[in-house]
Amino acid sequence: MLRLDKLTRRFGDTTAVHAASLDIPDGQMVGIIGRSGAGKSTLLRLLNRLVDPSEGHITYGDTDVAALKGRELRAWRSDCAMIFQQFNLVGRLDVLTNVLTGRLHEMPPWRAMAQVFTPRERAFAIRALDRLGMAHTALQRAETLSGGQQQRVAIARALVQEPRILLADEPIASLDPLNARIVMDALRDINRRDGITVICNLHTLDTARQYCDRIIGMQAGRIVFDGTPDLLTTQMAREIYGAEADAAFDETATSTALAPSAARQRVPA
Numbered sequence: 059m060l061r062l063d064k065l066t067r068r069f070g071d072t073t074a075v076h077a078a079s080l081d082i083p084d085g086q087m088v089g090i091i092g093r094s095g096a097g098k099s100t101l102l103r104l105l106n107r108l109v110d111p112s113e114g115h116i117t118y119g120d121t122d123v124a125a126l127k128g129r130e131l132r133a134w135r136s137d138c139a140m141i142f143q144q145f146n147l148v149g150r151l152d153v154l155t156n157v158l159t160g161r162l163h164e165m166p167p168w169r170a171m172a173q174v175f176t177p178r179e180r181a182f183a184i185r186a187l188d189r190l191g192m193a194h195t196a197l198q199r200a201e202t203l204s205g206g207q208q209q210r211v212a213i214a215r216a217l218v219q220e221p222r223i224l225l226a227d228e229p230i231a232s233l234d235p236l237n238a239r240i241v242m243d244a245l246r247d248i249n250r251r252d253g254i255t256v257i258c259n260l261h262t263l264d265t266a267r268q269y270c271d272r273i274i275g276m277q278a279g280r281i282v283f284d285g286t287p288d289l290l291t292t293q294m295a296r297e298i299y300g301a302e303a304d305a306a307f308d309e310t311a312t313s314t315a316l317a318p319s320a321a322r323q324r325v326p327a
């Protein structure tokens with residue numbers, strides 16, 4: 059269980075996250091929604107300690123996450139894999155090497171520096187790529203892939219970290235509807251089959267409703283909604299998004315060819 063207790067982060071006069079308290083059980087798929095600047099990215103970055111809290115606590119089981127340092131902090135970061143809107147692959151490196159960088163934390167420093175990987179590590183990375191339908195691109199430079207393909211490689215890199223939690227910061231914001239659906243299907247498959255907690259910032263409401271067990275709505279740094287998708291009324295969603303409501307409601311980021319029910323059937327439980 060991941061527990062946030064009155065978690066706060068200030069940047070100068072701006073309170074990006076204000077006294078956020080949440081319990082997230084292992085294996086949940088959580089969507090965080092809110093207008094631009096609501097604090098969604100800061101909340102995710104607090105969880106893997108890319109950003110430190112100004113106040114409050116983060117605990118995972120018995121671990122005081124906010125107090126971790128050095129090797130323990132590095133171990134926590136590998137437990138919390140993160141994917142980003144812009145994929146963050148190294149374009150000039152081949153796909154397989156990009157995925158293998160997800161294992162660097164497990165290697166002795168000399169091997170990490172020299173990027174010398176064992177056959178077992180390579181096989182593991184290929185299996186992760188294969189799961190995302192990307193094994194055939196293993197020897198291609200990452201920069202030659204489309205955005206949707208790059209995001210699938212980024213997910214494979216996250217998977218080889220063998221994380222307990224997968225944080226996804228607007229993972230589909232740069233993708234067309236078909237690729238957005240492929241990426242969200244992959245995240246849900248990882249959540250359902252591997253039991254990995256997935257916490258995902260999402261811009262569009264339909265995607266959060268379609269894929270997440272639980273939706274957290276943020277407004278000006280505060281959590282203003284926390285519940286299952288069916289509890290999120292249109293009126294509440296409009297309040298969360300404010301002036302961005304029409305865009306968030308109109309954009310159907312993932313619902314292209316398939317109706318939500320059909321999409322759901324594609325992923326084994």
Ligand SMILES: Nc1ncnc2c1ncn2[C@@H]1O[C@H](COP(=O)(O)OP(=O)(O)OP(=O)(O)O)[C@@H](O)[C@H]1O
Binds near residue numbers: 072073092095098099
């Ligand atoms: N490093 C920083 N320095 C100063 N202010 C910051 C920093 N990071 C975030 N903020 C501010 O904190 C607030 C919340 O930002 P955050 O990026 O978390 O929002 P968001 O909901 O993820 O927005 P978006 O959807 O546009 O990414 C904003 O007012 C932002 O300007």
